[in-house]
Amino acid sequence: MTPTNLPRWTDEAPEPGVPEAPPRHVAIIMDGNGRWAAARGLPRLEGHRRGVEALRKAIRAAHELGVRHLTLYSFSVENWSRPAEEVSDLMNLLRLFIRRDLAELHKANIRIRVIGERGNLPPDILGLLVEAETTTRANTGLDLVVAFNYGARQEIVSAVRRIAEAARDGRLDPAKIDAGLISDHLDTADIPDPDLVIRTSGELRISNFLLWQSAYAEFAFLPMHWPDFDKQAFEEAVASYRSRQRRYGGRLAARAGA
Template sequence: MPLPLATATTGSATVGTSQDGSVPRHVAIIMDGNGRWAASRGLPRVAGHRAGAEAVTRCLKAARAQGLEYLTLYAFSSENWRRGPDEVADLKGLLRFYLRHKVAELHGQQVRILFVGEVHRFGPDLCDELARAERLTAHNTGMTLLLALSYGGRSEIVQAAKALARAAQRGEIDPDSIDEDVVSQHLLTAGIPDPDVIVRTSGEHRLSNFLLWQSAYAELVFLDQLWPDFNETSFMQILEIYARRDRRFGARPA
């Protein structure tokens, strides 16, 4: 059952409730701009990632305040492994820090945490901590936070296709019965509603291999703001933009 969303006001605009369809159930964010934020201040890239992690905390607070049901954050793409070893090590260290120091707090707030992506690439120690976070929060009934780690949309679709092909080869599924719902059930986000809106910060206008299947009918919002500067006002701006969109899903206007 959808959670009720509180009415909120920013400036002269008022954000509605989930019942009238003006507030999304699921927001997904491509958190971009940490490196440019650091460079503009003459700081190392890791400082941008640390500031970006603080922006995540602000985003979560705003999302919970509005009663959002699902929030997905693109935290580490499959392409990020191509970055320098020092930066990758910094990102992994930051992930480990937040797993050890923030998960208990989120658990206390009834947030359910899920990870999607090829998380095995982070190694057994980090994988164990990821699994512990999922187990600890599995029965929480508040907002669901999905963190996309070592995630790539094309790879996800390929893996789903392989799984369906193997099932058909074993005679477990009739190829003619495969439809969009069946494919969705074999994605990493199975059981999670598709995002209503996908946001990218930093002024870039690309999906960058993020939720390619799931974004088919998502509203796209692009913000010029660099991710470390993201705050509650930014989140309310997203909700206001979404509330003004006319979502017809291919149907003609009434």
């Protein structure tokens, strides 16, 4: 029996126990580009370039492993505080990736979605993101969610503000506010919660990423830096996920004779 406290906004409520299938939704915190470069005496930009190559490998691996949704934490709201030269390099890499890879992603039937704040983005960057979404909107393969200029606390604040405004204007009864309603106002409203969150670089934190959505996720913290991430690392993280028992805050039924 599925626990009643499971989020109602998932595609299909997963059963508790050891997963038999690959995770439907994998979210990745791509961390360690700069440290990868520093360890090799290379400029940070080279680490970011190699990180783009790892991103391509991750998308390909997700498709081959049967993952339905892949969310990539590409640029956080806090990343704007980095040196201006590095931010400029990152924006240029994004421009290059979309211009070079969009046609191939579209051909592979991949749908691109972008979550995060859009109001303060450079016009050309915003235009490229909108182009990627518009071009691939009808695709039915892998759902590639790009968290760009994203912060989970900011996302939750924006959702609560919209709900409060609806209640103030008489369009919403406050008694109707529940977890599902809050989720319906998040950037990920029609995307199932992540089953597995992967972070590279060995850091043991989630850095303001999908705080609400990760309530019941499994986590894999990998010691490698992001440029070293490949299909084998993805497969090992998925194998670890499939070896775990998922309880969603409840208890599994006792086996006969246990």
